[in-house]
Amino acid sequence: AQKVTQAQTEISVVEKEDVTLDCVYETRDTTYYLFWYKQPPSGELVFLIRRNSFDEQNEISGRYSWNFQKSTSSFNFTITASQVVDSAVYFCALSSSGGYQKVTFGTGTKLQVIP
Amino acid sequence: DVKVTQSSRYLVKRTGEKVFLECVQDMDHENMFWYRQDPGLGLRLIYFSYDVKMKEKGDIPEGYSVSREKKERFSLILESASTNQTSMYLCATGTGRVNTEAFFGQGTRLTVV
Numbered sequence: 001a002q003k004v005t006q007a008q009t010e011i012s013v014v015e016k017e018d019v020t021l022d023c024v025y026e027t028r029d030t031t032y033y034l035f036w037y038k039q040p041p042s043g044e045l046v047f048l049i050r051r052n053s054f055d056e057q058n059e060i061s062g063r064y065s066w067n068f069q070k071s072t073s074s075f076n077f078t079i080t081a082s083q084v085v086d087s088a089v090y091f092c093a094l095s096s097s098g099g100y101q102k103v104t105f106g107t108g109t110k111l112q113v114i115p
Numbered sequence: 116d117v118k119v120t121q122s123s124r125y126l127v128k129r130t131g132e133k134v135f136l137e138c139v140q141d142m143d144h145e146n147m148f149w150y151r152q153d154p155g156l157g158l159r160l161i162y163f164s165y166d167v168k169m170k171e172k173g174d175i176p177e178g179y180s181v182s183r184e185k186k187e188r189f190s191l192i193l194e195s196a197s198t199n200q201t202s203m204y205l206c207a208t209g210t211g212r213v214n215t216e217a218f219f220g221q222g223t224r225l226t227v228v
Contacts, residue, residue, distance in 0.1 A: 033214050042221065043221045043222035044219050045207075045219040047218070050214070050216055052214060105158040105159075107157035108157050
């Protein structure tokens, strides 16, 4: 069985602060994929990034960066210089290579950026 | 751009009613999914379909059924709505490859009274 844990239920930061959203996963598969999605107040989940289990290189995209560490089974997401538009619920998800495209989602972290 | 459209944004139904939630996609994706989202529980998979007329149970299928008569349309059916089915329902599509992301609709917030 696979599992994704997002221990932070809600986080509030003041605009321009940096914030890190934690994600810890469990899987017995050696090949798997990790994702982050953003759900703004409008409701539609939007894909942010995908990482496969063989690629531990960190990634930066503008103010967003992701740190993937297999040794600790973590895939953390950092927003630098947060903005009000970053306010949303963020989901970490895990997909393994066993059969259909089944994705296990974490419980989500609600981020509020205060102006 | 992939478009996943759910027929209603908000619905209010009475206990015992039969409820249909519709989802339509325009990108010819093989897989379609229905999730429900509840506070503190994240997204939980109800059913998914990997082809027309094919369906598989997800993690919480009890009280639900699905229909996929055409590739682009995937319906979630609540046979007899109950108050514990009050939730946000999200439809998603995917290519079928595990290394690809899912595309989501805007969600239907269903309230059963």
